[in-house]
Amino acid sequence: MTTTSTAAPAATRRPGPAPVVSFRGVTKRYGTVRAVDGIDLELHPGETVALLGPNGAGKSSTLDLLLGLRTPDTGTVGVFGTTPQRAIAQGKVGAMLQSGGLMQGVKVRELVGLARDLHPRAYPLDDILRAADLTDIADRMVDKLSGGQEQRVRFALATAGAGDLIVLDEPTTGMDVSARQAFWGTMRAQAEQGRTVLFATHYLEEADAIADRVIVLHRGRVLADGTATEIKARAGARRIAFDLDGTVDREALRALPALTALEVSGCTVRIQSHDADATVHAVYGLGLYPLNLEVAGLGLEQAFLALTAATDTTTAGEAGR
Numbered sequence: 001m002t003t004t005s006t007a008a009p010a011a012t013r014r015p016g017p018a019p020v021v022s023f024r025g026v027t028k029r030y031g032t033v034r035a036v037d038g039i040d041l042e043l044h045p046g047e048t049v050a051l052l053g054p055n056g057a058g059k060s061s062t063l064d065l066l067l068g069l070r071t072p073d074t075g076t077v078g079v080f081g082t083t084p085q086r087a088i089a090q091g092k093v094g095a096m097l098q099s100g101g102l103m104q105g106v107k108v109r110e111l112v113g114l115a116r117d118l119h120p121r122a123y124p125l126d127d128i129l130r131a132a133d134l135t136d137i138a139d140r141m142v143d144k145l146s147g148g149q150e151q152r153v154r155f156a157l158a159t160a161g162a163g164d165l166i167v168l169d170e171p172t173t174g175m176d177v178s179a180r181q182a183f184w185g186t187m188r189a190q191a192e193q194g195r196t197v198l199f200a201t202h203y204l205e206e207a208d209a210i211a212d213r214v215i216v217l218h219r220g221r222v223l224a225d226g227t228a229t230e231i232k233a234r235a236g237a238r239r240i241a242f243d244l245d246g247t248v249d250r251e252a253l254r255a256l257p258a259l260t261a262l263e264v265s266g267c268t269v270r271i272q273s274h275d276a277d278a279t280v281h282a283v284y285g286l287g288l289y290p291l292n293l294e295v296a297g298l299g300l301e302q303a304f305l306a307l308t309a310a311t312d313t314t315t316a317g318e319a320g321r
């Protein structure tokens with residue numbers, strides 16, 4: 001049963017191999033806060049899935065439930081057909097969480113070696129260090145690392161053994177652009193080996209570029225679930241941009257049909273519309289001759305903002321009834 005009325009159900013009903021992760025009617029409250037509010041979802045082998053959502057959407061709570069760090073109030077969480085705790089004990093899950101300091105007073109090689117010793121299906125140490133791009137700093141003390149280097153160590157700890165699911169909570173926070181690119185290169189290699197990768201991120205461009213599936217969380221619910229392209233299409237709106245030769249009549253433009261946003265800068269007009277054909281037709285109807293006309297879909301960031309804003313409006317409307 002799906003309790004998230006706004007969620008696209010297609011991705012959760014797909015036939016195929018047994019799910020890597022399954023959430024069934026999962027809720028988690030903290031006092032009066034519904035951090036996770038009736039989530040149903042499945043992850044499948046080999047998927048790279050981004051968990052997107054504004055601050056407080058419930059991303060970390062969802063990952064905590066998935067890793068068995070918290071217990072749901074209602075519903076069930078399954079990982080490889082068993083409980084999260086059992087799947088983790090079997091070495092099937094590697095996790096890189098936001099919180100938690102790294103052990104100090106040891107070298108990078110020693111710390112990764114420790115994680116390796118604890119893993120039931122560990123990889124050779126040099127391979128782990130190489131995959132996390134730590135070979136050159138393997139003999140450096142953990143206390144002396146930069147934020148980005150620390151993140152790479154966390155990644156090495158998460159991938160020290162042959163886990164089939166990798167869970168990453170905002171893994172590239174603190175990394176510069178090149179470190180981020182290298183990190184995602186490594187992650188892609190992991191996914192190509194058939195591992196399922198689930199990551200929470202604030203970087204929408206990362207979700208767009210890396211994930212083959214994006215789950216948008218908002219107020220503890222699944223607001224959208226699909227490819228980045230599907231989510232952009234679902235937000236509906238399109239961007240229209242053109243230049244005008246002469247004075248720009250803002251009032252006339254503001255009255256255009258299907259318009260959801262208008263921005264005028266000099267002679268350049270930028271519009272968001274939920275029916276680009278009708279809007280452009282009406283521009284010509286005003287006797288205007290738009291130059292350099294461009295019509296494009298929204299970027300993932302704009303689609304994300306449009307989707308969450310639409311839900312906030314609906315929720316406020318419902319609360320006012």
Ligand SMILES: Nc1ncnc2c1ncn2[C@@H]1O[C@H](COP(=O)(O)OP(=O)(O)OP(=O)(O)O)[C@@H](O)[C@H]1O
Pocket residue numbers: 030031033034035053054055056057058059060061062
């Ligand atoms: N231990 C807790 N006690 C009380 N409230 C909590 C606790 N953990 C989370 N919350 C609340 O639950 C909601 C969801 O929080 P969560 O950390 O899961 O969101 P998030 O999407 O990961 O946010 P962020 O992007 O800011 O990390 C928030 O309103 C948060 O304040």
